[in-house]
Amino acid sequence: MKTYNISNKLTDLRFSNLLQFSKSMNGSFLMVKRNTLGPKGTSLIQKLAPFLIKRERTSHWPGTVLLTGQQCEVIQYRLTNEAIEILKNEFKDIFELIGPEYPEDLCFLRSTGEAWFVSISHERDYYVILTEEEKDNFESLVGKGCLELQVS
DSSP: OOEEOOOOOOOOHHHHHHHHHHHHHHHHEEEEEEEEOOOHHHHHHHHHHEEEEEEEEEEEEETTTTTTSSSEEEEEOOHHHHHHHHHHHHHHGGGGGOOTTSSSEEEETTTTTTTEEEEEEGGTTTEEOOOOOOOHHHHHHHHOEEEEEOOO
């Protein structure tokens, strides 16, 4: 597997396509609640409640490690068609998912629990970790040439 930066902003269409692609990965997703959420974020959490897998207070999650001893609540959900529809209807752009109004750092996980899509909302950054075949499938759905190999 290789890590790729997503070179183009995930517009409405591409965010919708990302959500469609996520279904093919047969996994789950998580979001991070850093502090008290606003009314829209609270409503989102309530809508997603039927899909809850677990809530955990931690200082790390894919793409982030807090160094100050702080902890946030990481909330993991089953990735179902209904959950995808909720996300599609709530957001047109992945970076609308940012605190304090909403939970942030949307991340999609494989069935093994490994992250394949990571976003770091406050840095407006996201990347994917894919096999070559997954990369081809991702680009065919989200946009040809939208991935750039990340150089370490």
